[in-house]
Every structure is written in C-alpha cells, then in structure tokens.
Amino acid sequence: MESPLFYREPEQMELPLKVRLETFEGPLDLLLYLIKKNEIDIYDIPISVITQQYLEYLEMMKNLNLDVAGEFLLMAATLLHIKSKMLLPDTGEEEGEKEEEDPRAELVRRLLEYQRFKEAAQQLVKGPLLDREVFVRSFFGDAPAGKEADEDLSGEVTLFDLLEVMKKVLEGLPAEEFQEISVEHLNIKDKILHIMERLWEVESLAFTELYTASTSRREIVVTFLALLELLRLRMIRVYQGESFGAIRVFSPVGPEEGRKTIEERIL
Amino acid sequence: MEDAQLKAVLEALVFVSETPLTLDRMKEVLGGVSKRDLQRLLAEMMEEDRKSDRGINLVEVAEGFQFRTRPEHADWIRRLKKTKSAALSQPGLETLAIIAYRQPVVRLDIEKIRGVDSGGVLRTLLEKKLIKIIGKKDVPGKPLVYGTSKKFLEVFGLRDLADLPTLKDLESLGPPSTEGVLPLEEEEREAGTEPPEEAPPAPDDYEEPSDEPSSEAPKDPL
Secondary structure: OOOHHHOOOOHHHHOOOOEEOOOOOOHHHHHHHHHHHOOOOOOOOOHHHHHHHHHHHHHHHHHOOEEOOHHHHHHHHHHHHHHHHHHOOOOOOOOOOOOOOOOOHHHHHHHHHHHHHHHHHHHHOOOOOEOOOEOOOOOOOOOOOOOOOOOOOOOOOOHHHHHHHHHHHHHOOOOOOOOOOOOOOOOHHHHHHHHHHHHHHHOEEEHHHHOOOOOOHHHHHHHHHHHHHHHHOOOOEEEEOOOOOOEEEEOOOOHHHHHHHHHHHOO | OOHHHHHHHHHHHHHHOOOOEOHHHHHHHHOOOOHHHHHHHHHHHHHHHHHOOOOEEEEEEOOEEEEEEOHHHHHHHHHHHOOOOOOOOHHHHHHHHHHHHHOOEEHHHHHHHHOOOOHHHHHHHHHOOOEEEEEEEOOOOOOEEEEEOHHHHHHOOOOOHHHOOOOOOOHHHOOOOOOOEEEOOHHHHHHOOOOOOOOOOOOOOOOOOOOOOOOOOOOOOO
16 A cells, blocks of 8 residues: 555656657668568659658657657658658759659668668677687676677667557557546556566566556556656566567566665656 | 787786777877887787687777777676666668768758657767767857767777768769868857968969979870
C-alpha cells in the first residue's frame, strides 16, 4: 500500500520524464530506416509514402514525450516541400536552358553520403578490436567492468526498431472505450523495477511480452519510457535476431547490483 | 650487437611500453642502430610470431609496435577479465567514421552529414579519447577542429590513418583539407610577433637547386 505521504499523482500522470535523443539517431537515420523497411530504391523514393510514414513516426515520438529535435521537424518540412514540388506540373519550359533537377536529388545525395559513412563505421568495427578480440597488457589494473559512462545501445536495434514494435502494440489495443475513471498508479520507477524483476526471473523476454493484453495505452507508454531509461543506464540490452524481426530484451546486470542502481540512479 | 641480441632488447622494450613503441623512440634508446635495421628486425620478429603458436604477437599498430593477444583467444581472456567490451553506440561509431575519413573537421561538417546535433556524441568520443581537438578553424567563431587520436588507431588496430579501409566512392566526396586550420598554439604565437602575411610564392618555373646528381646534362638555355 502506498502511503498518502508519497502519493505522487498527478505529476506522474503528466509523464514528466522527457527523453533526450541526442545520443540516439537523427532524421536521416529514420529515412534510411523507412527506405530499408519498405525495400525502396533510394534513387526513386516514393516521396508521398515516405513523407506520410515519416510524419507518423514523428507523431509517435511526440506522443511518447521524446524530445523531438528541431532537425526532425526541419526534415519533415523538407519532405513536404519536395512532395509539393513533385505535385506541381512542369512549368519553366520557356526558360528551358537546363533540365529541372529532380526535387529529390539533394535529399538522395545527403542520404547516400550519410549511408557511406554508416558503412564506413561498419567496416571499422569488423575488428579485430582492442579489448574485444585482442588485448594488451594493462598497466594500471583493469578498469571496473563497464562502469564508465559508455552508452551502449547494443545489438543492431535502433530507436526506430523499438518505436516500430511500440506502434504495433498500440495498434493491437482495442478501441478506447469510455468507462469509469480509475486513477492508475503509474510511475516509471515502479515499472522499471517490475520489468527488471521479470527479467531476473526469466533471463530474457521478447519485447512484446512486456505488454500484457490488458495494458492501457498509458501503461504502454510508461513501459516504453522505462525501457529507454533502462537502456540509457545500460541495465538492459536489446537484440534483434534479424532485420525487423522480434526484439529480445536481456539484462547484463544481476538483481543485487540492479536494485542498487535503480535506487541510486532513478528518481 | 648481434641480431638475436637486438631482437631480445627490442622485445623487452616493447614489453614494458605502455603504448605502442615508435621506431623513433627505439632508435633513441638503442642509439647507433639505423631505422632500416630496426624495421628489418621487427619484421622478422613479427614473422616469427606469426609462424609460432604462442599467444602473444608483436603487432604494428598506431605508428608503433605492441604485443597483443590473438583474436582467437578472445573468449578465454574475456572469461579471465570478466569485462564486457564497452561498445560504442551506432551514432558514436558513425561520428567517429566521419571524423576519421574527413579530418580535420568541425562540428558543423559532422552535423551536415549526420543531419542531427552531434554535441553529445562528440563529448562521448572525446571522453573516450578516440578523438581530439587539433586546433581551431580560421573562420568566424573559430570553431574547434577535431581529428582522431592515437588511441583510435590502437583500438581499431590501424597502423596509421592511411591504413583506414578505403571505401567505395568515399574519395569522390572530396579530399580532406587542412586549409585554414590553426594549430592550437597559434594563439600564443598571435600574441607575440606576427608572422609575415604570406611567404612570397616561388615562381612556378623556379626549381630548387638540388644536390641530387642529375643524369641529364643541363639544358642549353637557348
């Protein structure tokens, strides 16, 4: 029973935790993600389809209270601009000295350039990397295992993969019915504890298993935020067997250490 | 000293060095041994290691030489150390790749490519000492210029920057430019005596007199 002294509503209802995305991905990542997901030819992007999907993701990120960076909005504007340009009939025939450039050209150029560096990054981590495949003598003793502020959004899972699953879960919800109002006690810390307790029991869970059939929209959102927070604290790791396949969640942290971290790091 | 003796000394020197030991440093310590001899000996040592089954190999990395374990023993070592390798996040890796291939770069160059604020990622990379600030760009605002560090070469097992894998079409994105990069010391220098604006350019047809024996007879000026 929660003592009234610690009654935390209604602030908890406002989802006060804003998740900063600065170490997550940007709008170009989202576009490349959508292109890959839809198996689209990057040189011939169906701009209205992509724009629509892009805006859906943006909407979802806003609903989750993710601090959507200005760059995402700028890209949305760019997409809409390209879309409108493509709808316009060819004018400017009189001027006609040079062929009108495809309005998508600049965006494609940026995507390709970015993708090249993404590939470069993949090439670099093929290894053998120091402290992963090869080791040298350590002169000052080993640093405590993974205690440093290394962000580690590991596996091949991106934020957008998580959002995708989240979207599916939300879509699977029955239409909202208006019934009696019961104030739910949802707080991220409780959710985090709940998730971790389950993980410590079973070792690994499918992402979707974290949502039971009866969970409400609000609870889904809180669960998602709890997962992002756990990722940030490196208390869980997420893996995806194949592209767009099922996402599984593991915890590299034991119960004792984990509870301590939650106590110390999460308000 | 005999080759065998020298090799033993080199082995010892590399063994006690905290960071990859450079040829220059070896030469300094040993005196009297030419770089060419050192390179030959080191090459032989690396070859011997490769042929043997021993667990430690001499490796040329980060502009120097270092003893490293073999990749196939990674699992055993991880079991011993009980550490998880601290992987970089995807954005971190990408940013690192951009810096590696495009250095010297300023934050704006990186953000133009990534299309997203990169301040946080840069901070992490600096903390991990994979990149360093190499100067300030001589444009309004004097933004910081970033480049990869020696540790970057060490971590990714590269001999030097030329050892970076070449990537398709990466060249067509334009060569790296060192133009307008001020070294950090510049500020102190600026405070003191101003260097002359520009050295007078040498005329194109003027050739440095070279002491190389020319096989060709000097051309008749007429």
